[in-house]
Each structure stands twice: as structure tokens, then as C-alpha cells.
Amino acid sequence: MRICKVIGHVWATKKQDSLNGQKLMVVRETETASEENQVFVAADMVGAGVGEEVLVVTGSTARRAAGNESIPVDSAIVGIIDSMEVMKEKKNRK
Amino acid sequence: MRICKVIGHVWATKKQDSLNGQKLMVVRETETASEENQVFVAADMVGAGVGEEVLVVTGSTARRAAGNESIPVDSAIVGIIDSMEVMKEKKNRK
Amino acid sequence: MRICKVIGHVWATKKQDSLNGQKLMVVRETETASEENQVFVAADMVGAGVGEEVLVVTGSTARRAAGNESIPVDSAIVGIIDSMEVMKEKKNRK
Amino acid sequence: MRICKVIGHVWATKKQDSLNGQKLMVVRETETASEENQVFVAADMVGAGVGEEVLVVTGSTARRAAGNESIPVDSAIVGIIDSMEVMKEKKNRK
Amino acid sequence: MRICKVIGHVWATKKQDSLNGQKLMVVRETETASEENQVFVAADMVGAGVGEEVLVVTGSTARRAAGNESIPVDSAIVGIIDSMEVMKEKKNRK
Numbered sequence: 001m002r003i004c005k006v007i008g009h010v011w012a013t014k015k016q017d018s019l020n021g022q023k024l025m026v027v028r029e030t031e032t033a034s035e036e037n038q039v040f041v042a043a044d045m046v047g048a049g050v051g052e053e054v055l056v057v058t059g060s061t062a063r064r065a066a067g068n069e070s071i072p073v074d075s076a077i078v079g080i081i082d083s084m085e086v087m088k089e090k091k092n093r094k
Numbered sequence: 095m096r097i098c099k100v101i102g103h104v105w106a107t108k109k110q111d112s113l114n115g116q117k118l119m120v121v122r123e124t125e126t127a128s129e130e131n132q133v134f135v136a137a138d139m140v141g142a143g144v145g146e147e148v149l150v151v152t153g154s155t156a157r158r159a160a161g162n163e164s165i166p167v168d169s170a171i172v173g174i175i176d177s178m179e180v181m182k183e184k185k186n187r188k
Numbered sequence: 189m190r191i192c193k194v195i196g197h198v199w200a201t202k203k204q205d206s207l208n209g210q211k212l213m214v215v216r217e218t219e220t221a222s223e224e225n226q227v228f229v230a231a232d233m234v235g236a237g238v239g240e241e242v243l244v245v246t247g248s249t250a251r252r253a254a255g256n257e258s259i260p261v262d263s264a265i266v267g268i269i270d271s272m273e274v275m276k277e278k279k280n281r282k
Numbered sequence: 283m284r285i286c287k288v289i290g291h292v293w294a295t296k297k298q299d300s301l302n303g304q305k306l307m308v309v310r311e312t313e314t315a316s317e318e319n320q321v322f323v324a325a326d327m328v329g330a331g332v333g334e335e336v337l338v339v340t341g342s343t344a345r346r347a348a349g350n351e352s353i354p355v356d357s358a359i360v361g362i363i364d365s366m367e368v369m370k371e372k373k374n375r376k
Numbered sequence: 377m378r379i380c381k382v383i384g385h386v387w388a389t390k391k392q393d394s395l396n397g398q399k400l401m402v403v404r405e406t407e408t409a410s411e412e413n414q415v416f417v418a419a420d421m422v423g424a425g426v427g428e429e430v431l432v433v434t435g436s437t438a439r440r441a442a443g444n445e446s447i448p449v450d451s452a453i454v455g456i457i458d459s460m461e462v463m464k465e466k467k468n469r470k
Contacts, residue, residue: 001306001322001323001324001355001356001357002322002323003292003308003321003322003323007180007181008178008179008180008181009178009179010097010149010175010177010178010179011175011176011177011178012149012173012174012175012176013174013176014140014141014173014174014176015140015149015172015173015174016139016140016159016172016173019172019173024095024149026097026178026180031320031321031322038125039097039125040095040096040097040125041095041096041097041149042095045298046296046297046298047296050181051181055292055294055297055306055323057354057355057356058356059153059154059155059341059342059356060153060154060155060341060342061341061342061344061345061354061355061356062155062354063155063158064345064351064352064353064354065298065354069158070158071158072151072155072156072158072159072170072172073095073151073155074095074151074152074153074155075095076354078297078298078301078354079294079296079297079298079301080294080295080296080297081292081293081294082293082294082295082296083292083293084290084291084292084293084308085290085291085292086289086290086308087289087290087332087333101274101275102272102273102274102275103272103273104191104243104269104271104272104273105269105270105271105272106243106267106268106269106270107268107270108234108235108267108268108270109234109243109266109267109268110233110234110253110266110267113266113267118189118243120191120272120274132219133191133219134189134190134191134219135189135190135191135243136189144275145275153247153248153249154247154248154249156249157249157252163252164252165252166245166249166250166252166253166264166266167189167245167249168189168245168246168247168249169189195462195463196460196461196462196463197460197461198379198431198457198459198460198461199457199458199459199460200431200455200456200457200458201456201458202422202423202455202456202458203422203431203454203455203456204421204422204441204454204455207454207455212377212431214379214460214462226407227379227407228377228378228379228407229377229378229379229431230377238463239463247435247436247437248435248436248437250437251436251437251440257440258440259440260433260437260438260440260441260452260454261377261433261437262377262433262434262435262437263377283400283416283417283418283449283450283451284416284417285386285402285415285416285417313414313415313416327392328390328391328392329390337386337388337391337400337417339448339449339450340450341435341436341450342435342436342439343435343436343438343439343448343449343450344448346439346445346446346447346448347392347448358448360391360392360395360448361388361390361391361392361395362388362389362390362391363386363387363388364387364388364389364390365386365387366384366385366386366387366402367384367385367386368383368384368402369383369384369426369427
């Protein structure tokens with residue numbers, strides 16, 4: 001799963017019927033080391049709010065998360081992160 | 095889903111038969127922070143026009159969006175964006 | 189689909205039996221803004237020639253294009269581009 | 283598979299029910315040449331600990347690793363690396 | 377398929393049972409224009425040796441190559457490259 005922050009909402013009136021009822025949120029991947037954190041749209045499955053850190057699944061797994069293979073989503077929020085504990089690493093050390 | 099802008103059309107006379115009838119549009123991903131926004135081709139499912147911002151699904155989800163598993167598309171436009179509301183963030187703040 | 193140019197051929201005598209008969213071509217993605225256009229190998233489904241611009245599908249969709257789920261291809265050429273019409277955009281304008 | 287190092291844990295109380303019982307670990311891809319090693323979350327299938335180098339599968343294969351297609355994971359730790367033997371290469375030599 | 381060079385072996389005693397018997401090799405993608413060629417692990421299906429250039433499939437296609445959907449591999453070597461013939465291109469010419 002990708003570690004993302006929910007940063008907003010998106011609205012689309014004209015869309016595939018099977019997307020009706022899906023809550024579409026704008027998320028930004030936070031844990032890449034680069035400045036090029038990617039912003040994309042994920043369907044919310046867990047009642048996430050703007051500002052929260054979440055776990056996002058992509059690809060065919062997102063359709064499984066949506067519980068219906070015919071819903072055309074390829075990204076889904078499946079958990080809200082309470083806490084993360086990450087070991088300290090020296091830069092460039094493997 | 096990726097947030098893209100429709101920037102054009104592409105025509106291919108010689109193609110797999112199962113692609114007949116698909117409207118193929120050139121889209122550019124707009125919401126990556128880098129300059130390297132990616133340009134690719136997506137099949138339009140919602141009547142999108144050039145200049146519009148759209149939601150694009152990729153991978154096996156695109157075939158679901160096309161409604162027929164045998165259509166060889168791996169990117170599909172599934173919604174036209176009306177509006178987006180994104181929280182303000184300070185740069186480099188997580 | 190990715191927009192690619194066919195730049196060559198690749199031969200592999202020792203390969204999985206199910207790849208026999210597949211015409212494997214070297215393609216380069218042309219429409220990314222970066223210098224890091226990716227070169228990879230795609231199975232040709234439409235009789236493409238070196239120098240032509242083509243539409244390439246990847247992932248599980250490539251197996252659908254090959255018409256046989258057991259053929260181990262993850263990239264396939266599904267169309268030859270006749271023409272592309274792309275709107276003019278100012279740099280950095282969304 | 284990607285070569286990753288386990289660098290921590292992540293907790294999410296509010297999550298999809300089917301994720302209950304999954305041990306979610308934070309991993310960092312170690313073997314890309316760039317500085318932009320990616321950090322993401324993978325479900326642990328083999329009892330991996332923080333600091334260990336592991337093999338991670340992604341995409342639909344992660345669900346197979348989880349042994350249940352309905353578990354919404356798209357990354358899974360499937361092995362703990364004992365050792366790696368890599369040939370010496372001159373930089374920029376192909 | 378990606379064009380890779382086999383650069384080594386990896387051993388993992390503690391792994392998912394279904395990985396037993398798979399020969400896991402370290403490969404490096406050679407044909408990206410960037411310096412950031414990616415190093416990852418692929419299951420060998422064709423008897424490839426260190427130093428050889430190979431064709432690697434990824435994603436669900438790797439499981440098809442392995443001939444058993446339940447084997448948790450997402451990258452597989454499916455051919456050994458004998459030769460490649462690539463047209464000369466001027467830099468930055470499309």
C-alpha cells in the first residue's frame with residue numbers, strides 16, 4: 001500500500017454510472033524521498049477526512065476493496081493510519 | 095484514478111479489430127509535481143472533449159470500464175471533472 | 189496506451205515455448221516530456237514496421253491482445269498511428 | 283520481486299475488515315540506483331522483522347501471496363533474504 | 377517485456393512454501409536512458425546465467441510464465457536474448 005495524505009475532494013457529474021455513490025478523494029503520496037510526490041484520486045472505503053494519512057491500494061486490488069469487480073476504480077483508501085514507527089537510518093546507508 | 099487533461103485525438107486505421115468504435119484520446123497527466131507529466135492515449139467512455147480535465151483509470155480496470163474484457167485498452171476516461179477542492183499545504187510539510 | 193516508436197527487433201532462441209511465433213519488437217516511448225524515454229520489448233499484433241509510431245498496451249491487457257491468456261507477454265502493439273492532433277499548450281499551464 | 287528493507291510498522295485501527303490480522307510493515311526499496319528509494323507498506327507473510335532485507339511482490343500477486351483474493355493488499359513480503367551474490371560491473375557498461 | 381541483464385543470485389531460506397524450487401535471480405534493467413536502472417529479482421524460467429541479457433515479464437504475466445497462478449512471483453525471465461537490431465536515431469528526434 002502507498003502512504004498518502006488526503007488533500008481534497010473531486011466532483012464529476014458526468015461519469016460512468018457504476019461510479020455513482022463512490023466518494024472520490026484527492027490524495028498525495030507522502031513517503032517518496034523525491035519532491036515529485038504524486039497526486040491522484042482514490043475512492044474512499046473507510047470514511048477518511050481531508051488531512052488524514054491513509055493507506056491506499058492500487059490496481060486490481062482497488063476493485064476488490066470496492067467489493068464489486070465492475071466498479072471502475074484503480075485506487076482505493078483502505079485504512080486510516082493511527083501511527084507509524086520507523087527505524088532511524090543514516091542517509092545512503094543500506 | 096489519474097487526473098488528466100484531454101489534449102488531442104489519435105487515429106489508427108490499422109489496429110486490432112476489437113478496438114473498432116473506441117474513441118482514442120491523447121491525455122496528459124496534470125497533477126504530478128514534476129515537469130515530466132506523462133502523455134498517453136486513453137479510450138473515452140463519457141464523451142470527453144479536448145481541453146477538459148478528466149479522471150483516467152489504468153490497467154485491468156480500464157477493460158472493466160470498457161465493459162468488455164476482450165477490448166485491448168489499458169487506459170480509459172471514466173469521468174469529467176467539474177471541480178476539485180484541495181487543501182493548502184506548505185511546501186515540504188507532511 | 190502508450191505512444192511508442194518501433195526502433196528494432198530482438199531475437200531469443202531460448203525462450204518459453206508459448207512465445208514461439210510471437211514477433212518481438214523493440215519500442216521506445218516517445219511522448220514523455222523527460223529524456224528518459226523508456227525502451228522495452230512488445231509483441232506485434234498488427235504488422236508494424238521499424239520506424240512506425242504505434243499504440244502499445246501493457247500489463248494483463250497485453251495478454252488479451254495476444255488472444256491467449258497463456259502467452260507470457262506484458263506489452264503488445266495493438267495499432268499503428270496514422271495521425272495525432274494535439275492542442276497547443278503554453279508550458280506550465282494547466 | 284523488489285528488494286526492500288523493513289524499516290518499521292504502521293497501525294490503522296479504522297480499516298477494511300478484511301485487513302484484520304494482517305501485519306503491516308513499512309518497507310523501503312533498497313536497490314534502485316537513485317536517491318528516491320520508495321517507502322511503502324507491505325503485508326508480512328513470513329515473519330519478517332525490522333532491519334531485515336526482504337523480497338516484496340506487488341500487484342495482484344500480493345493477493346495470491348495473502349492466500350485470499352478478497353484481502354485488499356497490493357504488496358506482500360514473501361521471503362527474507364539470506365544472501366545476495368551480485369557480479370561486479372563497471373559503471374555505465376552494458 | 378523489459379530488457380535486463382542477469383547480475384546475480386539471491387537466497388532466501390525463510391520464504392513462502394510455494395516459492396520452493398524457484399530459481400531467483402537478480403536482474404538490472406539495461407535499456408532505460410537514465411542512470412537509474414532498476415535492480416530487482418525475477419524467477420528464471422529458461423535457464424539463464426549471470427551475465428546474459430534476458431527478457432523479463434512483470435505483473436500477473438509472470439505468474440502465467442511460472443505456469444501456476446498460486447506461485448507468488450511478479451517478475452519472470454522468459455527468454456535469453458541472442459541479438460538485438462536497433463535503428464540509429466538522432467538524439468531528441470521523434
